[in-house]
Amino acid sequence: MREATSMKGIDIVIVNWNSGTQLRECLRSIENLGNEAAPVTVTVVDNASSDGSADGLPSPSYALRVIRNPANLGFGRASNLGAREGSAGYLLFLNPDTRLHPGALSLPLGFMESEAGKNVGICGVQCLDEAGRIARCCARFPTAWRLIGQALGLDRLFPGWIRPHFLGEWPHDTDRDVDQVIGAFFFVRRAVFEQLGGFDERFFVYYEDLDFALRARRAGWGSRYLAGARIFHRGGGVSRQISARRLYYLTNSKLLYVRKHFAGIEAFLASGAILLLEPLARSAYALGRGRLGEFADTWKAFGWLYASLCRLGGNRR
Numbered sequence: 001m002r003e004a005t006s007m008k009g010i011d012i013v014i015v016n017w018n019s020g021t022q023l024r025e026c027l028r029s030i031e032n033l034g035n036e037a038a039p040v041t042v043t044v045v046d047n048a049s050s051d052g053s054a055d056g057l058p059s060p061s062y063a064l065r066v067i068r069n070p071a072n073l074g075f076g077r078a079s080n081l082g083a084r085e086g087s088a089g090y091l092l093f094l095n096p097d098t099r100l101h102p103g104a105l106s107l108p109l110g111f112m113e114s115e116a117g118k119n120v121g122i123c124g125v126q127c128l129d130e131a132g133r134i135a136r137c138c139a140r141f142p143t144a145w146r147l148i149g150q151a152l153g154l155d156r157l158f159p160g161w162i163r164p165h166f167l168g169e170w171p172h173d174t175d176r177d178v179d180q181v182i183g184a185f186f187f188v189r190r191a192v193f194e195q196l197g198g199f200d201e202r203f204f205v206y207y208e209d210l211d212f213a214l215r216a217r218r219a220g221w222g223s224r225y226l227a228g229a230r231i232f233h234r235g236g237g238v239s240r241q242i243s244a245r246r247l248y249y250l251t252n253s254k255l256l257y258v259r260k261h262f263a264g265i266e267a268f269l270a271s272g273a274i275l276l277l278e279p280l281a282r283s284a285y286a287l288g289r290g291r292l293g294e295f296a297d298t299w300k301a302f303g304w305l306y307a308s309l310c311r312l313g314g315n316r317r
Helices: 022-032 075-084 106-113 144-151 190-195 208-218 237-241 243-261 264-288 292-316
Strands: 010-016 040-046 063-068 090-094 098-100 120-128 176-178 185-189 222-233
Touching: 010 022, 010 075, 022 040, 022 098, 040 075, 063 075, 075 208, 090 106, 090 190, 106 120, 106 185, 106 222, 120 208, 144 243, 144 264, 185 190, 208 222, 208 243, 243 264, 243 292, 264 292
Parallel strands: 010 040, 010 090, 040 063, 120 222
Antiparallel strands: 090 185, 098 222, 120 185, 176 222
8 A cells, every 4th residue: 555645735626527516615614614624625627617617716715716718528537637726735636516514615624634643545425405404325245146136126125135336224424435436526636546547537427436446445545424514505506407418428438437437247248137127227217206207318328328238339340
């Protein structure tokens, strides 16, 4: 394991895509923290927003830079661009649909600097939803069999047999080592980020944080959830407006994760379940509840996915 740096200061990277007023609210919440973890630098990486959300941002007391990409480069690639702009010892990848509460920066920073945190590479904090409830936001590393169970909906029907992806059985009210903290607030040692080469840019959005946490674990770095630090996280962000597109990217990233981390029969069965059984299970669930829009979005998303795989196969020939 590489020795961690002890440089203080945080480079906050916010990837923005049509986040509306949420980006300004997020930046304002950082401003409200004052100097609790100075120096702080914020880099907004705008993925070609069309709603003007990255235009005319206010001038805060901390250093703020804006990178404008000519197209939507995806979360991982945009995050890597933002990370390269700074030099602080810590990186915080923050979603624009979040708002920081007091202590959200100083507590993770203090923990990482402590003896207890010396082998921790990634920190997460407690997320509150729109109703003020604690969100179940930490997750397990996927196994091939868990992904197959999820594709069939067995994790919902038999959670004691197929453990769900998220740690829903744990109230998230205490500190704990976990497999993965939510990517909406992803506090990382820069040394670890550089050691691992940043996010894998093949993940356009979703699973890049999970992949990073797994690679960090294999390199000897843990992930820690801190219940004493809090943020508000709206959840879903702008993807709430584009459910079919969200499902397409989520499933595409899941397949990439399978190809990257599993092999042989496990990879074959997990891919088959995701591609062939998951749309059927989703359709049955949606129709059983009379959700015709969800049914249509399922097949729209999987139609895009099948088309993209056909194009990929054609390009390989």
